[in-house]
Amino acid sequence: MKIFSGNAHPGLAEKIAAYCGIPLGGAVVGRFPDGEIFVKYTESLRGQDVFLIQPTALDPNEYLMELLIMTDAARRASAARITAVLPFYAYARQDRKDQPRVPVTAKLVANLLVSAGVDRVLALDLHSHQIQGFFDIPLDHLRAAPAILKYINSLPLRNLVVVSPDPGGLKMAINYADALGAGVAIGAKQRKSATEVEMTSLVGEVVDCDCLLVDDMTTTAGTLCEAALLLKKKGANNIYAATSHALLTEQGVQRLKVSKIKELITTDSVPQIHTDADRVRVVSVAELIGEGIRRIHDNKSVSTLFELK
Secondary structure (H helix, E strand, C coil), X not given: CEEEECCCCXXXXXXXXXXXXXXXXXXXXXXXXXXXXXXXXXXCCCCCEEEEECCXXXXXXXXXXXXXXXXXXXXXXXXXXXXXXXXCCCCCCCCCCCXXXXXXXXXXXXXXXXXXXXXXXXXXXXXXXXXXXXXXXXXXXECCHHHHXXXXXXXCCCCCEXXXXXXXXXXXXXXXXXXXXXXXXXXXXXXXXXXXXXXXXXXXXXXXXXXXXXXXXXXXXXXXXXXXXXXXXXXXXXXXXXEEEECCCHHHHHHHHHCCCCEEEEECCCCCCCCCCCCEEEECCHHHHHHXXXXXXXXXXXXXXXXXX
16 A cells, blocks of 8 residues: 655645555655646555545645646556545535536546546545545545544533534534534525625524534635624524634635634644634544545445444
8 A cells, every 4th residue: 555645735644644554655746847747656656556645625726637647647657546535625516507508517527537547536525425426436435523523522512503504514414413412403595606695594493502513614704604693693602613624715714703603623634724813723634534545445344434423
């Protein structure tokens, strides 16, 4: 087994390799003077089980292209199997044709990965579960919830209610609520633009309750902050938020600073570029992904990694 990393998140890759008990593989992933990507592995891959760790976030076009070229290089170097490890899957928002003349880019990315030579995918909290069906190769879909729950259980929560800010996240909220022995509430939102949303109503009782907002990702924090404001108006006490992927922009950081959210809990699935951001707690998914890699390599089941306790 060999583990390699592109330039997207080498820190996470090093933690994963350390958990697996092997050094991170040697690879040069650079640029030609005109900006084209150059890849060269500095060790033999012949007959090896290769894992390429590359979250395609923050600069998705660059990092996706790096991953494709790394895959092609590994295939031509006679790797026995190539697994793309995607802590974050770019273009996942575009998973259906909900308007005229728009692409289904999540499917396009899946096609590109398979065409490049990926034999298997290990992903973490895809934006929608239907993306699994876009691949004609095996895909293992891990959830960040077990890592997040370890921290949530250390918080002094009282009368906890898990809140989904929109109907699409209801299943995630129910899973968290079952694991925490909490109630469930659901919000309704109306999106005004890519960065602006309005929360219109709430179904569920939150008076005198601590609340945990859950979502799979956030960038500008508009949905979470609007939901927290509505919860406060409805009589909630302390409000926390948990999201698998935090691709926070400067606007998102500023919103969190003045929001009703006491703490945003997220993971290191993507680099946290605003390391000085207040109210952000980062938990690591390195062990979770590392264990997934070990079980795939040993041809063992990964289903127990989905259990929420």
